Amino acid sequence: xxLGFTIxxxxxxxxxxxxxISVLVFLIFFATPGADPAARIAGRNASPQxxxxxxxxxxxxxxxxxxxxxxxxxxxxxxxxxxxxxxxxKVVPTIFRAAPVTLSLVFGAAVIWIVxxxxxxxxxxxxxxxxxxRLLMILSLIGISIPVFWLGEVVNLVSQGLLHNTWLFxxxxxxxxxxxxxxxxxxxxxxxxPWFTLALAFIGIYGRVLRANxxxxxxxxxxxxxxxxxxxxxxxxxxxxxxxxxxAIFTLFGLDFGALVGGGALLTEVVFGLPGVGYLxxxxxxxxxxxxxxxxxxxxxxxxxxxxxxxDILYSVFDPRVRND
Amino acid sequence: MASExxxxxxxxxxxxxxxxxxxxxxxxxxxxxYWHAALAKVRRNRAAMVAVVALxxxxxxxxxxxxxxxxxxxxxxxxxxxxxxxLIGGKQVPVMQSASNGLGVTPVGPTWRFGPxxxxxxxxxxxxxxRLLYGGRVSLLVGAxxxxxxxxxxxxxxxxxxxxxxxxxxxxxVMLDILWxxxxxxxxxxxxxxxxxxxxxxxxxxxxxxxxxxxxxxxGIIYVPYVARPIRAQVMTLxxxxxxxxxxxxxxxxxxxxRREILPNVASTLIVFTPIMMALNIITEASLSFLGIGxxxxxxxxxxxxxxxxxLLYTRPLxxxxxxxxxxxxxxxxxxxxxxxxxxxxxxxxLTLH
Numbered sequence: 156x157x158l159g160f161t162i163x164x165x166x167x168x169x170x171x172x173x174x175x176i177s178v179l180v181f182l183i184f185f186a187t188p189g190a191d192p193a194a195r196i197a198g199r200n201a202s203p204q205x206x207x208x209x210x211x212x213x214x215x216x217x218x219x220x221x222x223x224x225x226x227x228x229x230x231x232x233x234x235x236x237x238x239x240x241x242x243x244x245k246v247v248p249t250i251f252r253a254a255p256v257t258l259s260l261v262f263g264a265a266v267i268w269i270v271x272x273x274x275x276x277x278x279x280x281x282x283x284x285x286x287x288x289r290l291l292m293i294l295s296l297i298g299i300s301i302p303v304f305w306l307g308e309v310v311n312l313v314s315q316g317l318l319h320n321t322w323l324f325x326x327x328x329x330x331x332x333x334x335x336x337x338x339x340x341x342x343x344x345x346x347x348x349p350w351f352t353l354a355l356a357f358i359g360i361y362g363r364v365l366r367a368n369x370x371x372x373x374x375x376x377x378x379x380x381x382x383x384x385x386x387x388x389x390x391x392x393x394x395x396x397x398x399x400x401x402x403a404i405f406t407l408f409g410l411d412f413g414a415l416v417g418g419g420a421l422l423t424e425v426v427f428g429l430p431g432v433g434y435l436x437x438x439x440x441x442x443x444x445x446x447x448x449x450x451x452x453x454x455x456x457x458x459x460x461x462x463x464x465x466x467d468i469l470y471s472v473f474d475p476r477v478r479n480d
Numbered sequence: 481m482a483s484e485x486x487x488x489x490x491x492x493x494x495x496x497x498x499x500x501x502x503x504x505x506x507x508x509x510x511x512x513x514y515w516h517a518a519l520a521k522v523r524r525n526r527a528a529m530v531a532v533v534a535l536x537x538x539x540x541x542x543x544x545x546x547x548x549x550x551x552x553x554x555x556x557x558x559x560x561x562x563x564x565x566x567l568i569g570g571k572q573v574p575v576m577q578s579a580s581n582g583l584g585v586t587p588v589g590p591t592w593r594f595g596p597x598x599x600x601x602x603x604x605x606x607x608x609x610x611r612l613l614y615g616g617r618v619s620l621l622v623g624a625x626x627x628x629x630x631x632x633x634x635x636x637x638x639x640x641x642x643x644x645x646x647x648x649x650x651x652x653x654v655m656l657d658i659l660w661x662x663x664x665x666x667x668x669x670x671x672x673x674x675x676x677x678x679x680x681x682x683x684x685x686x687x688x689x690x691x692x693x694x695x696x697x698x699x700g701i702i703y704v705p706y707v708a709r710p711i712r713a714q715v716m717t718l719x720x721x722x723x724x725x726x727x728x729x730x731x732x733x734x735x736x737x738x739r740r741e742i743l744p745n746v747a748s749t750l751i752v753f754t755p756i757m758m759a760l761n762i763i764t765e766a767s768l769s770f771l772g773i774g775x776x777x778x779x780x781x782x783x784x785x786x787x788x789x790x791x792l793l794y795t796r797p798l799x800x801x802x803x804x805x806x807x808x809x810x811x812x813x814x815x816x817x818x819x820x821x822x823x824x825x826x827x828x829x830x831l832t833l834h
Contacts, residue, residue: 175658
């Protein structure tokens with residue numbers, strides 16, 4: 156199959172999945188049995204006039220397909236969906252204003268988790284079945300098993316409470332976000348701990364996957380050849396085994412990065428008070444602001460779906476073997 | 481056994497060889513040998529055995545929560561106790577003390593004695609230790625029940641798609657693709673905000689908004705693609721394998737092939753997934769409860785206790801720290817068990833938390 160055809164096919168699949176997700180979002184918010192969707196969208200203590208207005212605006216007396224089209228029109232095409240809790244707030248621009256916070260958080264964490272997981276994976280593989288390997292693997296397992304929001308609370312307890320007045324954590328600014336263009340140093344300081352908190356579980360997962368892949372790669376013929384050439388063991392490990400094992404890591408990375416930007420970083424944002432898209436969703440959740448949630452869910456999942464498609468396309472560009480699927 | 485020959489061939493091995501000779505059906509006993517060997521391998525794994533013991537201890541202590549509340553804590557951990565007192569060091573101390581700066585009240589801290597308020601009180605003056613045990617019941621129950629739901633759906637969908645192929649495979653694959661691409665927490669949030677705020681009513685079936693079945697169902701559904709996709713792939717490979725081809729040639733019915741050839745092979749995958757998914761589900765339950773959309777009061781889970789302790793983080797950190805530690809220990813134990821089962825059942829499988 157040619158590369159062009161693979162890409163077109165993947166993009167068609169992407170559009171199809173986006174359509175499926177938007178239908179699912181619509182069904183969850185407008186067609187779940189229980190309360191009246193108009194009352195749900197209006198939020199707590201809404202006047203009957205507001206409910207009636209919403210019913211007319213979303214065409215809730217019309218058949219479901221029409222309602223679906225109305226929702227998509229207001230969400231994606233006209234982007235004029237407004238909140239009924241914070242009256243008059245246009246939800247889509249609000250989301251785009253919050254996106255840089257989430258991107259700052261996820262980018263920084265990604266750099267940290269890639270660097271540290273390579274370190275963990277390579278060291279564990281180099282010391283396979285010895286003490287260092289066992290130690291790193293059990294630490295990775297613990298890292299995977301810690302709920303990120305609880306880790307964030309522990310980090311806050313230590314850095315804002317118990318040890319805040321010692322040299323260790325006196326540099327930590329109060330919880331919150333400072334835009335990069337306003338004060339780069341403060342931006343960095345306010346994000347260091349959230350970065351590490353978010354990265355920990357991924358260091359564990361990627362370290363374990365990388366170790367397994369390197370150990371497997373070390374059995375391959377090209378490694379035997381590299382050794383036979385007389386290359387030093389460190390060079391065999393890093394130039395050859397690691398390089399090949401990174402392919403799996405990059406696929407995984409694309410998926411996780413997309414998932415984190417598309418809502419996965421929510422818990423970290425909430426615990427550290429970072430006003431990103433996840434925090435916006437959480438606020439909407441506590442205020443029962445349904446239009447905001449509809450918008451964050453739709454846009455975030457569209458982002459995840461396009462990120463997944465990007466990964467697949469890049470993968471088929473770099474690795475011709477997968478094109479034959 | 482202790483002799484050198486005995487070390488080479490154990491009694492059990494010998495018995496198994498005998499079984500294999502005398503058994504009427506060779507495949508069945510060969511399969512039994514596989515399970516025996518796997519079980520023996522897990523039992524030799526010391527970390528896995530420690531994990532099993534830890535899980536068992538957690539489970540029994542959580543089951544005994546009412547006993548603890550009655551006999552040790554002497555208090556109902558679901559009733560707020562804002563004007564009560566507790567005996568500490570021979571003195572009656574109020575459960576809620578005025579804070580040193582004069583603003584608000586601080587609940588009593590841990591007494592570290594096996595009795596009332598061993599781990600202190602929460603913001604409502606309730607016994608944290610007793611709540612921890614009750615919360616553990618809910619967390620473990622939700623984790624286990626959602627795992628059962630997730631694996632059942634995954635097996636049904638995975639086998640249907642992988643075995644029958646064609647249009648069934650297409651439809652199921654598309655459904656799984658859509659669910660897979662949907663960000664997990666956003667899906668859970670969307671479902672929760674709709675279901676937990678108004679409950680659900682389908683015909684005569686009424687589910688109230690504080691019913692535990694809602695978080696169980698939500699958590700059970702969101703991870704179905706994570707298990708169904710690998711099972712579908714495995715069934716597709718099995719479907720093309722020589723031994724299934726042989727069964728088809730012998731004229732075996734679909735049902736018989738499913739039961740005798742496919743299911744036993746899928747079973748090992750399921751067993752490996754069980755502890756891993758339960759670990760994931762317990763973390764998800766805690767996360768959703770922390771956001772206020774998981775387990776609803778009056779029920780408590782480890783996640784809701786962490787949420788209750790959030791505003792006490794800097795004064796009474798134990799309220800949030802203790803349930804978190806309970807989650808970490810449980811999830812580490814489940815993951816260790818998952819690793820051990822994977823090593824024992826399928827050394828080539830590359831199953832991770834992903």
